[in-house]
Amino acid sequence: MNAPASLPLAQLLTHAATAVQAVRAGQSLTDALERCPAPARPGAQALSFHALRWLGGAQAVRAKLVPKAPPPAVDALLLTSLALLWPGSGTPYAEHTLVDQAVVAAKQRGGFVNAVLRRFLRERETLLAGLQDDAVARFNHPRWWVERLKGDWPDQWQAVLAADQQRAPMTLRVNRRHGSAQAYLGRLAEAGLAGSALPGTDAIVLAQPVPVQQLPGFAAGDVSVQDAAxxxxxxxxxxxxxxxxxxxxxxxxxxxxxxxxxxxxxxxxxxxxxxxxxxxxxxxxxxxxxxxxxxxxxxxxxxxxxxxxxxxxxxxxxxxxxxxxxxxxxxxxxxxxxxxxxxxxxxxxxxxxxxxxxxxxxxxxxxxxxxxxxxxxxxxxxxxxxxxxxxxxxxxxxxxxxxxxxxxxxxxxxxxxxxxxxxxxxxxxxxxxxx
Missing domain, CATH: 3.40.50.150 (Vaccinia Virus protein VP39)
Structure with missing residues (x-):
């Protein structure tokens, strides 16, 4: 996850927590993010994606640290912060920065976020060790989902669950009426963008995602965003x-x-x-x-x-x-x-x-x-x-x-x-x- 730097982290945490709260209430993340102010949307999306990928573990830890769930708004901020502090999750922020900014965000929502997050950091190894038998916390998917994957794919289910935790590549489909994938690779290189063509297809996988406005010829219909599958x-x-x-x-x-x-x-x-x-x-x-x-x-x-x-x-x-x-x-x-x-x-x-x-x-x-x-x-x-x-x-x-x-x-x-x-x-x- 790239660190979004458009707004103070406390503001982005607030917007991300609002989106996570909406998802936990049954709303789609897409709809929740559409209600987010445009300047904050890219950063809030990055943080909320991260939080939802690690939500199973965050919920299990929060239940151990705070058995009685706090109000939904505070709970969502706490879960978002715990997910961002999760070891090995790829968060780009220093731990002390995350805690400090979460405390700033919590002032608007009330609660006791500072004490909970600092206790998590102190007791993290012990807490995580106690979650090894919790399938939801370990794999960050609902239990029924894990069991269905086990039944359908007994040899690959863990690999599929691990893949779900990764960021998907940005894949392009070159409009064959406007040119070839190889020719478009050259246009990407001229624009300072790197990618790899998938042999025998019109697909190109970018080395790094970019806004579509940065893609050469996007507005003219030369290329679209579409997964290879x-x-x-x-x-x-x-x-x-x-x-x-x-x-x-x-x-x-x-x-x-x-x-x-x-x-x-x-x-x-x-x-x-x-x-x-x-x-x-x-x-x-x-x-x-x-x-x-x-x-x-x-x-x-x-x-x-x-x-x-x-x-x-x-x-x-x-x-x-x-x-x-x-x-x-x-x-x-x-x-x-x-x-x-x-x-x-x-x-x-x-x-x-x-x-x-x-x-x-x-x-x-x-x-x-x-x-x-x-x-x-x-x-x-x-x-x-x-x-x-x-x-x-x-x-x-x-x-x-x-x-x-x-x-x-x-x-x-x-x-x-x-x-x-x-x-x-x-x-x-x-x-x-x-x-």
């Missing part, structure tokens, strides 16, 4: 190619990255659907920046009678609503917002969408099902059940979809192997064809 969708769906003007449905399109990638690669008649009109506006903004066009409709993809004109699609992309368990590095609040019961509900939604969209696909057409999840219930188990329900569905023999991708460097094939130390998000892909 998400960039697999468009090439998989297009396969060996679709005829010019082929009808393609992007069933859950917002925020529009995959829609745009399809249109960058081929001349298609794309219908972009999303049930949320506000999120659909982001699709329009993305396509406008890139100079691309698609039809769109704010509608429930699971209710074709409300939006389908009866003409079958040549290809369908279903990036289904899911737990987002594969993108926890980018959204550390997800692990604390999700509940164990959410998975069954999400699986029902995914099955409803698959069943509803299948009749809109022409015989011989392709449907790409994907989720940004590492849970098998939302991936392979979902597809296995779908194939049982639909006798005219089969796994497409070419191109071969990768199935489950874990957010680990060694889980990528040679075609898109990441630079050393980098990795893509967790995803699932299955390509179906109608026989």
């Amino acid at each position: 998400a960039q697999r969708a468009a090439p998989l769906l297009l396969g060996a190619g679709l005829p010019t003007g082929a009808r393609v449905l992007d069933a859950c399109a917002a925020p529009g990255g995959k829609t745009a990638h399809l249109l960058e690669l081929a001349e298609l008649d794309v219908l972009a659907l999303d049930s949320d009109a506000q999120r659909l506006a982001r699709v329009h903004d993305t396509l406008q920046r890139l100079g691309l066009k698609a039809r769109s409709a704010a509608a429930d993809a699971g209710d074709p009678a409300a939006w389908w004109d009866g003409r079958p699609f040549d290809a369908i992309l279903l990036d289904a609503p899911c737990s987002a368990s594969g993108i926890v590095r980018r959204h550390p609040d997800v692990r604390w917002l999700r509940r164990a019961t959410d998975i069954a509900a999400l699986c029902r939604t995914q099955a409803r969408l698959l069943d509803a969209l299948w009749p809109t696909l022409r015989p011989g057409g392709r449907l790409l099902y994907c989720t940004c999840s590492v849970f098998k219930a939302e991936g392979q188990e979902q597809i296995d059940a779908f194939l049982q329900r639909h006798g005219d569905a089969a796994i497409a023999p070419e191109p071969v979809a990768p199935g489950h991708l874990l957010p680990l460097p060694d889980n990528e094939d040679d075609r898109s192997s990441p630079p050393a130390g980098a990795s893509a998000d967790g995803f699932f892909y299955s390509l179906l064809t109608k026989t």
